[in-house]
Amino acid sequence: MTVTPLGIPHRMLEFTIDGEEARVPEGSTILDACRAAGKDIPTLCEGDTLRPKNACRVCVVEVEGARTLVPACSRKAEAGMEVRTDTERARHSRKVVLELLASSVDLSTTPRVAEWLKEYEAKPDRFGPDAARLNEGPKIDNDLYVRDYDKCILCYKCVDACGDQ
Numbered sequence: 001m002t003v004t005p006l007g008i009p010h011r012m013l014e015f016t017i018d019g020e021e022a023r024v025p026e027g028s029t030i031l032d033a034c035r036a037a038g039k040d041i042p043t044l045c046e047g048d049t050l051r052p053k054n055a056c057r058v059c060v061v062e063v064e065g066a067r068t069l070v071p072a073c074s075r076k077a078e079a080g081m082e083v084r085t086d087t088e089r090a091r092h093s094r095k096v097v098l099e100l101l102a103s104s105v106d107l108s109t110t111p112r113v114a115e116w117l118k119e120y121e122a123k124p125d126r127f128g129p130d131a132a133r134l135n136e137g138p139k140i141d142n143d144l145y146v147r148d149y150d151k152c153i154l155c156y157k158c159v160d161a162c163g164d165q
């Protein structure tokens with residue numbers, strides 16, 4: 001048991017990430033733990049002030065005993081978990097997600113995506129050039145609200161910002 005800066009006790013959870021011991025406060029996500037351990041997990045729909053939307057699935061990791069890959073951004077860490085972040089299955093899944101996205105929208109202004117496309121050796125052009133582009137101009141409602149669906153990565157951050165927040 002440790003205490004928060006306000007003196008509130010919270011339980012620490014112990015589990016492993018890629019075979020190494022990890023320790024995070026109860027309530028942390030797998031992504032929180034991975035970041036604390038210095039792991040670079042790609043994310044697109046996750047944000048500090050947002051509720052996880054589980055929309056992009058580019059953050060998936062393997063958890064021992066789980067049938068499917070799990071989204072690190074929303075799955076809470078549990079004591080005794082064995083998390084693997086860099087398996088062939090997780091890497092392949094991230095690669096396909098990035099390829100599908102890059103084949104259908106313009107990612108040139110999406111932070112870090114170029115780096116991840118390279119890291120995962122994604123080949124979006126295997127679906128054909130600009131496979132599913134809308135080729136529409138941006139919709140400009142006013143100076144603050146511009147929607148360019150050719151760049152929409154379906155992260156739901158605009159929905160969160162304009163609606164929930």
Ligand code: FES
Nearest residue numbers: 045056057059073
């Ligand atoms: S960042 Fe986890 S599902 Fe998008």
